[in-house]
Amino acid sequence: MTTANLVFIVMLIALASYWLGIQRSIKVAGGKQQVKHLVSLPSQYGLLTAFWCGIPAILFLLLWSAIESSVIDAFLIDQVILSADGQVQQNMGLVVNNVKLLAEKITLSEDLSAATELQLQNAQFYILLNEKATLLKTLLTLVIAVGCVSSILAKIKHSFHARNNLERIVSGLLFTCSGIALLTTIGIVMSVLFESIAFFSQVPVTEFLFGTQWSPQIAMRADQVGGSGAFGAIPLFVGTILISTIAMCLAIPVGLMIAIYLSQYATKRIRSIAKPMLEVLAGVPTVVYGFFAALTVAPIIRDFGLLIDLPIAAESALAAGLVMGVMIIPFVSSLSEDAMTAVPVALKEGSLGMGATQSETVKKVILPAAIPGIVGAILLAVSRAIGETMIVVMAAGLAANLTFNPIESVTTVTVQIVSLLKGDQEFDSAKTLAAFALGMMLFITTLALNIAALKIVRKYREQYD
Amino acid sequence: MVDIISAKSLGSNDIKIEGAVGEPFCDDAKMSMRNVDVFYGDNQAIHDISFDLEKNQVTALIGPSGCGKSTFLRCLNRMNDLIPICNVKGSLQLDGEEIYGKQMDPVLLRARVGMVFQKPNPFPKSIYENVAYGPKIHGLATDKAELDEIVETSLIKAGLFNEVKDRLDSPGTGLSGGQQQRLCIARTIAVSPEVILMDEPASALDPIATAVIEELIHELKEKYTIAIVTHSMQQAARVSQKTAYFHLGQLVEMGDTKQIFTNPSHELTENYISGRFG
Numbered sequence: 110m111t112t113a114n115l116v117f118i119v120m121l122i123a124l125a126s127y128w129l130g131i132q133r134s135i136k137v138a139g140g141k142q143q144v145k146h147l148v149s150l151p152s153q154y155g156l157l158t159a160f161w162c163g164i165p166a167i168l169f170l171l172l173w174s175a176i177e178s179s180v181i182d183a184f185l186i187d188q189v190i191l192s193a194d195g196q197v198q199q200n201m202g203l204v205v206n207n208v209k210l211l212a213e214k215i216t217l218s219e220d221l222s223a224a225t226e227l228q229l230q231n232a233q234f235y236i237l238l239n240e241k242a243t244l245l246k247t248l249l250t251l252v253i254a255v256g257c258v259s260s261i262l263a264k265i266k267h268s269f270h271a272r273n274n275l276e277r278i279v280s281g282l283l284f285t286c287s288g289i290a291l292l293t294t295i296g297i298v299m300s301v302l303f304e305s306i307a308f309f310s311q312v313p314v315t316e317f318l319f320g321t322q323w324s325p326q327i328a329m330r331a332d333q334v335g336g337s338g339a340f341g342a343i344p345l346f347v348g349t350i351l352i353s354t355i356a357m358c359l360a361i362p363v364g365l366m367i368a369i370y371l372s373q374y375a376t377k378r379i380r381s382i383a384k385p386m387l388e389v390l391a392g393v394p395t396v397v398y399g400f401f402a403a404l405t406v407a408p409i410i411r412d413f414g415l416l417i418d419l420p421i422a423a424e425s426a427l428a429a430g431l432v433m434g435v436m437i438i439p440f441v442s443s444l445s446e447d448a449m450t451a452v453p454v455a456l457k458e459g460s461l462g463m464g465a466t467q468s469e470t471v472k473k474v475i476l477p478a479a480i481p482g483i484v485g486a487i488l489l490a491v492s493r494a495i496g497e498t499m500i501v502v503m504a505a506g507l508a509a510n511l512t513f514n515p516i517e518s519v520t521t522v523t524v525q526i527v528s529l530l531k532g533d534q535e536f537d538s539a540k541t542l543a544a545f546a547l548g549m550m551l552f553i554t555t556l557a558l559n560i561a562a563l564k565i566v567r568k569y570r571e572q573y574d
Numbered sequence: 575m576v577d578i579i580s581a582k583s584l585g586s587n588d589i590k591i592e593g594a595v596g597e598p599f600c601d602d603a604k605m606s607m608r609n610v611d612v613f614y615g616d617n618q619a620i621h622d623i624s625f626d627l628e629k630n631q632v633t634a635l636i637g638p639s640g641c642g643k644s645t646f647l648r649c650l651n652r653m654n655d656l657i658p659i660c661n662v663k664g665s666l667q668l669d670g671e672e673i674y675g676k677q678m679d680p681v682l683l684r685a686r687v688g689m690v691f692q693k694p695n696p697f698p699k700s701i702y703e704n705v706a707y708g709p710k711i712h713g714l715a716t717d718k719a720e721l722d723e724i725v726e727t728s729l730i731k732a733g734l735f736n737e738v739k740d741r742l743d744s745p746g747t748g749l750s751g752g753q754q755q756r757l758c759i760a761r762t763i764a765v766s767p768e769v770i771l772m773d774e775p776a777s778a779l780d781p782i783a784t785a786v787i788e789e790l791i792h793e794l795k796e797k798y799t800i801a802i803v804t805h806s807m808q809q810a811a812r813v814s815q816k817t818a819y820f821h822l823g824q825l826v827e828m829g830d831t832k833q834i835f836t837n838p839s840h841e842l843t844e845n846y847i848s849g850r851f852g
Contacts, residue, residue, distance in 0.1 A: 458695070462689035462691070463707060464681050464683075464712060464765060466711075473697075473711070478698050
């Protein structure tokens with residue numbers, strides 16, 4: 110029986126044991142009228158029974174699936190060694206794979222004429238092993254499921270606290286879920302870290318961190334023109350900083366003004382219209398922003414440059430930065446608005462009651478009191494800007510110029526990662542591995558920003574009230 | 575006069591109290607209110623209230639919860655403007671000027687009619703900055719020395735100076751509740767208002783801090799006209815010269831505090847101050 114089918118059957122048993130648990134608890138109580146004398150509700154006994162049936166059985170299945178193939182392989186190798194002469198041992202992996210392929214052919218009843226007697230024998234052995242393993246798995250799973258159900262059913266008595274047990278199981282489940290998030294993060298860090306280490310074994314860390322040349326080509330032949338790659342990440346980080354700065358220069362003032370207007374001045378009616386509109390802005394896919402930047406904003410900026418006799422590149426940091434700024438506005442505005450709305454009304458009234466105008470109140474009382482929330486919002490927006498890819502791919506180009514001039518074409522870390530990894534790649538070349546080193550740098554930068562944001566928010570929180 | 579049965583039916587809004595009794599008006603009025611109605615949307619919170627705030631006197635507004643005392647107080651410096659659905663009708667005058675008139679700038683009005691709130695609400699700034707806030711925005715001081723002096727005298731008047739003179743730079747929110755409330759009073763005094771409105775200024779304070787605040791109110795009336803909303807009848811009796819009793823958004827009785835508390839002429843007032851309800 111396949112694992113999926115087994116899981117399904119275990120679920121059915123769990124469902125049945127839910128019902129059994131309820132019936133058992135009612136019987137223990139001595140009839141439906143007496144249920145109130147139990148320490149827990151019948152449905153809780155039922156749920157507990159179901160959990161106790163399902164969880165161990167499924168855990169066992171998972172464990173079995175994890176080790177099954179390696180155990181079978183070990184048996185198979187033993188068999189191959191026993192049945193073969195010394196020369197086979199040199200390419201054991203190949204022989205084992207051949208046996209497996211043959212076994213597949215046998216089960217699909219394809220043409221077997223090419224196989225030798227010995228190979229056929231091994232293949233038959235492999236099929237037998239698999240059959241035995243599946244049978245054992247099915248039996249053990251069912252025994253565990255049924256055994257757990259009967260043991261828990263036997264435990265159900267007047268004084269059995271199903272409620273507390275259930276609570277423990279639920280907290281265990283919740284813990285597992287949070288563990289998944291944590292493990293994923295660790296997994297991502299590890300995968301990026303190992304590839305980065307491989308990269309740094311080919312390119313020195315100092316060259317990567319402080320080099321000012323970025324041209325990630327690796328020579329196919331020794332005499333190739335321009336074949337020696339340069340992996341200085343400075344131009345990329347400068348490009349990222351330049352575009353993010355342009356974006357923040359637009360997003361911070363506009364976002365803050367929007368937040369002030371919406372939280373302090375706007376009437377309910379205007380707020381009910383403006384907030385959903387901002388949410389639409391936040392919901393536009395970045396790809397759409399990307400071609401808006403490349404096809405609409407960049408030409409406008411270039412034409413404007415022509416008007417004032419300023420040659421602006423068709424793909425300029427300015428266009429990408431401005432559109433990215435627009436994209437980030439909702440982040441700044443909605444988080445800052447929350448922070449300003451959270452300032453106690455008493456403070457606002459205190460200021461207005463002294464004869465301060467609305468704008469004086471905003472400037473001198475509301476903004477200072479909301480500053481931690483606002484800084485948090487800005488730092489989160491910066492992380493977003495640094496990580497943004499699509500807009501820059503489309504609007505700012507791929508040329509790794511080391512420049513702070515916003516009307517030139519620059520490129521960013523994320524864009525280079527994309528261009529390094531697209532298409533077929535060989536994972537032993539520095540060109541491919543460079544993407545992981547860049548990814549790790551990016552990860553460290555945004556992580557540091559996020560930690561700083563959290564620290565600031567925590568440090569200044571609740572200074573008022 | 576209302577009979578005792580309808581007086582017991584608190585919460586129903588249908589009893590109409592015929593004209594306030596007592597002496598709601600005076601010759602030396604700082605503020606005078608005539609036929610004031612206040613609406614929250616369609617809901618009428620204040621019904622046809624008329625009385626005067628006498629100059630350099632403390633007027634206490636008392637009455638059961640929800641009777642409109644705070645609403646009325648907040649009309650006097652147009653704090654109710656902040657509530658969009660709030661609508662004020664009738665005539666409210668400060669020295670003969672119409673508060674809700676077209677000529678009146680609510681920002682300047684609030685500088686003349688200051689307010690102290692129920693819960694101490696110092697700004698999250700230093701003690702000095704809290705008091706200097708008003709003078710700064712109104713440009714009352716031309717240089718730092720003058721500002722220092724305003725801050726010092728305001729703190730002295732609020733009876734807080736000796737306790738905080740060594741730590742004017744520490745945050746105002748770090749003071750105790752009673753000190754915070756006196757800081758708020760100092761802040762209000764600093765812009766030299768003519769009238770101070772106090773909305774249950776001592777309700778969040780312990781008895782000792784309350785006594786200090788009451789003593790302060792007593793001194794402040796030499797310079798300012800004060801209106802105070804309070805739930806404590808002892809406090810009203812201790813600090814005020816005039817008392818107005820509100821009931822269901824209407825003014826039932828107003829007169830000298832001594833007379834109201836010893837010999838009320840309206841049955842509702844008597845029931846309230848003798849603790850039969852409220």
